[in-house]
Amino acid sequence: MSEAAAAPLAEPRPPRKLYRSSDGRWLGGVARGLAGHLGLPVIWVRLVFVGLFMADGLGALLYAAFWFFVPLGVGGVEAQKPPSLVSSETSPDGRRRLVARRPDKGQMVALLLMVVVAMVFVGNVNLSGAARAYLWPTVLVGAGVALVWRQADNARRARWVEVGRRRRTVTLLRSVGGVLLVTAGVSGIFVLQGSAAHLGSVLQAALAVLVGITLLAGPYLVRMTQDLSEERLMRIRAQERAEVAAHVHDSVLHTLTLIQRNAENANEVRRLARAQERDLRTWLYKPEGTGKDEADEPTTLADAVRRNAAEVEDKHGVPIEVVVVGDCPLDERIAAQMQAAREAMVNAAKYGGEGGAVQVYAEVEGKTVFVSVRDRGPGFDLDSIPADRMGVRESIIGRMERNGGTARLRAVPDGGTEVELEMERAEKTS
Amino acid sequence: MSDPTEANSTAGSAEAAGPAESGGGPGRRVRVVLVDDHRMFRTGVQAEIGQTEQTGVEVVGEAADVDQAVTVITATRPEVVLLDVHLPGGGGVEVLRRCAPLMADAEQPVRFLALSVSDAAEDVIGVIRGGARGYVTKTITGTDLVDSVFRVQEGDAVFSPRLAGFVLDAFASTDAPPVDEDLDRLTQREREVLRLIARGYAYKEIAKQLFISVKTVESHVSAVLRKLQLSNRHELTRWATARRLV
Numbered sequence: 001m002s003e004a005a006a007a008p009l010a011e012p013r014p015p016r017k018l019y020r021s022s023d024g025r026w027l028g029g030v031a032r033g034l035a036g037h038l039g040l041p042v043i044w045v046r047l048v049f050v051g052l053f054m055a056d057g058l059g060a061l062l063y064a065a066f067w068f069f070v071p072l073g074v075g076g077v078e079a080q081k082p083p084s085l086v087s088s089e090t091s092p093d094g095r096r097r098l099v100a101r102r103p104d105k106g107q108m109v110a111l112l113l114m115v116v117v118a119m120v121f122v123g124n125v126n127l128s129g130a131a132r133a134y135l136w137p138t139v140l141v142g143a144g145v146a147l148v149w150r151q152a153d154n155a156r157r158a159r160w161v162e163v164g165r166r167r168r169t170v171t172l173l174r175s176v177g178g179v180l181l182v183t184a185g186v187s188g189i190f191v192l193q194g195s196a197a198h199l200g201s202v203l204q205a206a207l208a209v210l211v212g213i214t215l216l217a218g219p220y221l222v223r224m225t226q227d228l229s230e231e232r233l234m235r236i237r238a239q240e241r242a243e244v245a246a247h248v249h250d251s252v253l254h255t256l257t258l259i260q261r262n263a264e265n266a267n268e269v270r271r272l273a274r275a276q277e278r279d280l281r282t283w284l285y286k287p288e289g290t291g292k293d294e295a296d297e298p299t300t301l302a303d304a305v306r307r308n309a310a311e312v313e314d315k316h317g318v319p320i321e322v323v324v325v326g327d328c329p330l331d332e333r334i335a336a337q338m339q340a341a342r343e344a345m346v347n348a349a350k351y352g353g354e355g356g357a358v359q360v361y362a363e364v365e366g367k368t369v370f371v372s373v374r375d376r377g378p379g380f381d382l383d384s385i386p387a388d389r390m391g392v393r394e395s396i397i398g399r400m401e402r403n404g405g406t407a408r409l410r411a412v413p414d415g416g417t418e419v420e421l422e423m424e425r426a427e428k429t430s
Numbered sequence: 431m432s433d434p435t436e437a438n439s440t441a442g443s444a445e446a447a448g449p450a451e452s453g454g455g456p457g458r459r460v461r462v463v464l465v466d467d468h469r470m471f472r473t474g475v476q477a478e479i480g481q482t483e484q485t486g487v488e489v490v491g492e493a494a495d496v497d498q499a500v501t502v503i504t505a506t507r508p509e510v511v512l513l514d515v516h517l518p519g520g521g522g523v524e525v526l527r528r529c530a531p532l533m534a535d536a537e538q539p540v541r542f543l544a545l546s547v548s549d550a551a552e553d554v555i556g557v558i559r560g561g562a563r564g565y566v567t568k569t570i571t572g573t574d575l576v577d578s579v580f581r582v583q584e585g586d587a588v589f590s591p592r593l594a595g596f597v598l599d600a601f602a603s604t605d606a607p608p609v610d611e612d613l614d615r616l617t618q619r620e621r622e623v624l625r626l627i628a629r630g631y632a633y634k635e636i637a638k639q640l641f642i643s644v645k646t647v648e649s650h651v652s653a654v655l656r657k658l659q660l661s662n663r664h665e666l667t668r669w670a671t672a673r674r675l676v
Binding site: 361412 | 550630634
């Protein structure tokens, strides 16, 4: 069973630890986590649990044990992409935002299933009458415990994922409901044991014990949580500081050294400084997880334009100013437009770079994406280019037209060239 | 596709910041105060534009924080203040707030041009809503800065391409009905002008492109600036309050 091969992955994964899955779970995420760990389909694991449940409720005990001891984590099955703490999607306006989970539909289904299975189980199981009577209170207790634990999981999860603020009352109601269920179950057991007569005094005694414990341990607990949160804060600060220090150390100091070395080469110094400035800006002003990794492909227009401009700037040492208005996800057509735009930027940097910065402007308006690339160089004339020079004709004009867009090149009266690229977005409006 | 001749390819007057080549011109003078907490930067600007004989700019005072700035500006009554956005003591916005009476002065108003290394939307929109007449980044060349200063002295607005981009973004068509029809919408013409600024055109080039006079371009930009300062569009307020700038 544990020999089952994990789903083949592109990149080697770190040794897997057993976690309970926080995504797509029904109850505690135990089955999902196990399935992920063992590389089995979730449904198998779930079936096994159900089967075990039939065996004198062993499954339930096992499940509860797992739930109690295995930490909540991320991942589980469906690990096509490396597990990320937060699922995000790109909304039509191109902003990435976190996706709050849908209300726990799965949980409802799961609970219903449990009830059905419990019924069947109760019908099948041959307990003596006495033991049988205890069954319902036990189920009640189980359900109550599940509710409260589940709530605790949610609270943990909410720390990782900014779930759209659930109403606090719901949280409270759930917890209270769980407690009530457990109380009812326990009371039921008492009643069945025939100590109903003593129920009142037992409850009183229990209450007294609880109050005592609260009084004794309460301050200590409060202080402990305060200490913990303070410690956590300190740790986060330290981490942040370390990250800043590492970044400054790695890239900024490095660049400054290079600048000193190349002091007599003005162009190189300018290029180094620009690249570093861009890098630092991205790092300082960009929200977490957007384009911080050079590795991930740009998914939105603004990202793609900036990325292309940065690369061309680095390669040709001509500053490129980028202004983007609006944003949209990339589709095939827009990707082609980006390639054409890049080509235009390269041309502008190569032939018009001595006139100063190249200005790139991209705008999304409804379904139309417009990009203009403008330089202040000597300007050029399309007709005077030899026919064997395919750069502009093919990679800009041809590419745009093949994809159903238009490209216009024009000389600006006061010097320089402007390339205007226009493209309709693909039909699919996400 | 016109054929550019040698005559009009005037490379060299490269202007990334948009203002037309009005320049100081002979005999024009403008009194300026520099407000920036980086001494090195103040020295650099002073060296670049403070040669009064050549540029016509006379730096009459400097300040490194908000209190100093208010004191110096009140004492010297300059025509234009170059104001850094990030300042100890409350930032450029605080200076603008405390100098509001000087800005509104009918006789000799003090006008502000914001300078910053940052180009975050909330900084830019914040100082403009605070009353600055323009916004340029510190990478601007000396010549362009002098032009911008004179432009502000005349009461015009100075929009960098990036600022134009932000404004277009902020006034993008939304489904939300405008609260104030006059302030919450840009006219088609204003939008065209802004677009060209964002594309790196100088005012003169915009005038040519749209077949209007430079004066008309300036009045469109000033109208946009007014809307920017007075409109209560959600995006603008959001940007401006993002860092408690307003």
